[in-house]
Amino acid sequence: MVKFTPKEIKFLKANEGCRVATSADDNPHISPVTYYFEDGYFYFATDYDTKKYFNLKKNKNIAISVDIYNPGKHKGVVVQGVSTFIEKGSEFKRLYDIFYKNFAWVRAMAWKEGEAPFVKITPKKKASWGIG
Numbered sequence: 503m504v505k506f507t508p509k510e511i512k513f514l515k516a517n518e519g520c521r522v523a524t525s526a527d528d529n530p531h532i533s534p535v536t537y538y539f540e541d542g543y544f545y546f547a548t549d550y551d552t553k554k555y556f557n558l559k560k561n562k563n564i565a566i567s568v569d570i571y572n573p574g575k576h577k578g579v580v581v582q583g584v585s586t587f588i589e590k591g592s593e594f595k596r597l598y599d600i601f602y603k604n605f606a607w608v609r610a611m612a613w614k615e616g617e618a619p620f621v622k623i624t625p626k627k628k629a630s631w632g633i634g
Contacts, residue, residue, distance in 0.1 A: 504625035524557035577632030
């Protein structure tokens with residue numbers, strides 16, 4: 503498993519938005535998502551009718567970029583990893599409670615088990631810059 507430095511962890515926990523890249527049939531797709539970082543894993547929610555969901559069903563490989571662009575002070579972490587879906591059970595409930603507490607959009611657009619899954623990213627490679 504990839505190990506993150508204390509400064510990378512602080513950066514990843516201080517942010518909530520990233521871009522995820524998926525691919526199926528040699529057609530790359532990138533989209534912004536809200537993420538939660540915990541114990542070296544990334545989590546985000548998606549809908550069953552999204553391109554990223556269909557891509558991840560075919561190809562579990564994923565890349566994410568958490569970065570802040572500020573000319574001369576650009577910083578970020580890029581991760582390549584594998585995805586798994588969390589669709590029900592105690593882990594779904596735990597993640598849902600975390601997302602509900604932390605993100606207003608979840609409180610405004612609540613959902614239940616079976617309506618939208620969480621995606622767990624297990625990092626396999628990483629690169630970072632500007633974090634120190």
